[in-house]
Ligand SMILES: [Zn+2]
């Protein structure tokens with residue numbers, strides 16, 4: 001369909017990124033504009049960003065309409081992205097302007113295109129040839145007339161800037177102004193493939209055929225770390241490049257990006273575009289523009305990269321698709337995995353969901369035949385998954401306030417003696433989760449949240465893991481004011497490190513916990529140092545489970561395998577299973593078979609037994625049957641509703657009103673549960689009340705919820721947040 005064109009002075013509707021409930025009418029500017037044009041419009045006294053959304057609504061007095069200020073120098077939004085924004089907004093019950101904001105998050109988008117000075121070969125000859133001048137001209141010829149900045153040229157030729165200026169004066173070099181946002185290097189799909197094993201090659205061929213079909217489809221690519229998942233999906237990227245389409249690879253963690261980019265560069269002979277919070281503003285704008293102008297073939301990024309204005313997106317890879325970080329839990333609540341499938345279906349692209357331990361949603365979609373499924377067996381046979389054993393903590397003798405059992409201690413000592421590494425895993429940051437007063441029994445809590453303060457001994461502070469509030473470690477109890485009676489209860493990784501230092505006095509011990517590093521780079525460097533052998537014992541939280549390679553690691557000790565099984569989260573079993581398998585998967589990655597020891601007080605628990613037996617399909621089937629019987633996701637639908645207010649009564653009033661007026665929900669067979677105080681009943685001083693909506697699969701749940709919440713009046717001081725397909729129940 002031809003996009004609509006609006007002549008200068010013709011009314012058109014513009015959707016802005018401001019919180020308004022509809023597009024506003026404006027007059028097209030001098031030179032006209034297209035439907036989809038990114039524009040700047042006046043709104044009150046301000047200039048704001050917007051997109052021409054279509055014909056004007058026409059319900060304004062035309063004489064009062066203001067004109068679009070200018071059309072930005074970027075390609076208009078394509079129908080596919082517009083559809084995606086509308087559908088994503090409908091699905092997540094997010095206002096359109098908030099969705100548009102996600103799609104225009106490139107700083108300086110409305111700035112005039114920046115330029116920089118570049119140098120090319122000129123017609124003239126230098127009057128006198130020197131060695132330095134010779135080197136400059138040779139460098140230029142060697143690169144076939146490519147343009148360089150002064151700094152690049154000076155560096156490559158090993159000359160000072162005055163040599164370059166001299167050559168310009170003589171006409172041997174030409175100065176030009178070029179746009180600053182340059183295309184990314186060309187990526188060559190045939191640059192350097194890796195040799196694939198037979199089943200890797202078969203999987204790669206299958207994915208390439210999907211891409212060749214030019215139609216939508218989603219594939220679960222399942223394989224343990226070391227099975228070559230990445231090599232396989234890079235072949236899908238190559239197939240996509242061969243067809244001239246763009247590819248997007250989503251990663252769950254920024255710390256992994258740099259290593260991954262290097263890998264991609266080796267495969268395709270150029271560095272792809274990057275999109276995440278760690279990228280500079282200029283680079284973000286460059287990526288945004290180049291993606292739209294086809295100056296970027298591949299983007300590697302975080303979940304928000306899904307909203308980039310791709311010109312022709314042919315493939316989306318979601319690596320570690322089960323990772324909870326794909327669910328945005330702040331602002332616009334969306335699951336990047338599900339949105340990837342939505343966007344691909346709108347632009348006839350393929351999706352690859354890669355994981356060693358897929359989410360139950362994805363597993364069930366593959367079972368139901370909605371997704372293809374490819375299984376990679378390991379390059380190293382069964383040796384990749386370690387031997388797994390439970391340590392029955394009921395039978396172990398431990399001193400008070402210690403957590404490493406004699407069995408685990410012995411196994412770790414053996415590894416240290418052999419010059420191998422051992423990992424002690426505990427998914428708890430800080431020193432101790434609880435600080436208690438031995439005089440009055442008071443537990444130190446956050447003043448703003450319904451959460452305990454966690455002692456971080458390295459930082460000598462107490463910290464709230466909900467809101468980030470920190471205070472210096474108090475000398476006296478905040479309740480009874482007796483000094484010197486505050487004591488830690490329970491272990492965090494810092495305390496575990498203390499115990500390990502006592503047990504293994506000669507070992508080098510390293511703690512990997514996200515809060516101990518100032519930047520992703522510092523963390524990455526530490527991981528590399530450790531992988532290279534700088535530590536004998538690694539003590540780590542959840543982050544060690546994410547794809548880092550420790551080739552010499554042969555023992556994983558899980559300090560508290562029961563930790564994730566507590567709580568009422570419907571995914572508790574699934575998460576524990578995934579996390580334990582991932583952590584265990586760190587052991588024995590190259591040639592040595594590893595051992596994973598799980599300390600547990602309930603070795604007969606079905607989840608623990610499933611982990612130990614390694615019967616993955618059995619676990620998924622049992623878990624699926626249980627969820628099916630309960631009518632919960634992925635076999636039913638859920639939405640979480642959080643009402644929050646500084647006044648507890650206001651929050652409950654609104655929640656009660658919602659429960660009473662739930663006719664729109666009942667009419668589609670949905671039920672509402674609650675209200676109840678949320679498990680974390682207060683965050684940042686706001687009281688939180690929860691409702692849970694459950695419905696059968698296949699009903700128009702969003703529509704019903706939209707009708708439902710429209711019927712209640714929300715006070716200015718009260719906030720209503722709707723979370724479709726909630727992942728977190730806090
Ligand atoms: Zn006290």
Ligand SMILES: [Zn+2]
Nearest residue numbers: 446449464467
């Ligand atoms: Zn707090």
